[in-house]
Amino acid sequence: MMKDEFWNHDDFHEELRGNRAFRIALADVPPEERGAIPEQWITALSLPDDKCGDYLAGVWNELCPQLPRVGRFIRSHLRGVLLATMPRRYHYVRDFISGPPAGDWRKDRWTVLIYVFDGLSERFPYQLWYGKVPHSGDLPAWGDAAAAVLGDLPRLQDGFKELSLTAGILSIEDVHSIADRWIRYTDPDLEQFEVFAGSGDGATIPRSEWPDFDETLVVAEYLSQEACAIDLTKADGSGWGGSFNGLYPVDSVALEVEDMIGRVTGAIEMGKF
Secondary structure, eight states: OOHHHHHHSHHHHHHHHHTTOEEOOGGGSOHHHHTTSOHHHHHHHHSOHHHHHHHHHHHHHHHOTTOHHHHHHHHHHEEEEEEEEEEOOOOSOBTTBOSOOSSOTTTSEEEEEEEEEEOSSSSSOEEEEEEESOOOSOOOTTHHHHHHHHTTHHHHOEEEEESSSOEEEOOGGGOOBHIIIIIHHHOTTOSSOEEBSSTTOOOBOOGGGOOOGGGEEEEEEETTTEEEEEETTTOSSOEEEEETTEEEEESOHHHHHHHHHHHHHTTTTTTOO
């Protein structure tokens, strides 16, 4: 299915329209925004669809060697890419408020590169993921710790998210500590929150041995059901997995991120990851 074909596919168009995403040509990007478009995007948009997967997989593998399965998935299952704009969507908690941002969605928009992947079934023939233009300005102080997990991904794009559900690698402005994201918002008295000894392990860690939740940053999330967090006190790629009501330690957050993306895309279930 070529770019114009999947653009004209009814369900594809409906999903983009439902997300108020509009396809744009590179030539139509305003001059003041054109400088933010990475050269890798320009190259990918210029390539035939059957060449795009190999190219972007190579870019991902170079910039994000910690996530090799994502690169392989792109190489094997990417159908093509599109340039689009979409509203700035804030699913995540901001100042203890969850929901869409205030303002005019027609004006407050992101430029994004939409990845079109093979779908889960004949009924859902494709999946749409996107990355924003790279973060402008200096990376935050925790950038080095995140790089141990995500490599230089911010040089290519800011985040890697599913279009219809806010899932995947977070944009830099969406990254908050576990304390800010969940505890202060949902359970400030820690009445329900638990820290487990391991994934799938019912044994809990005594509260006296809990991490400092202000020193843990959620870098990838599937709604509030699943998350991957780095530990700023170590910055060695280790951290935490879990959700809003409990965490467990992991040796490799990158592996957790890959597993989460594999589950969200259905790629693990289909043996594609």
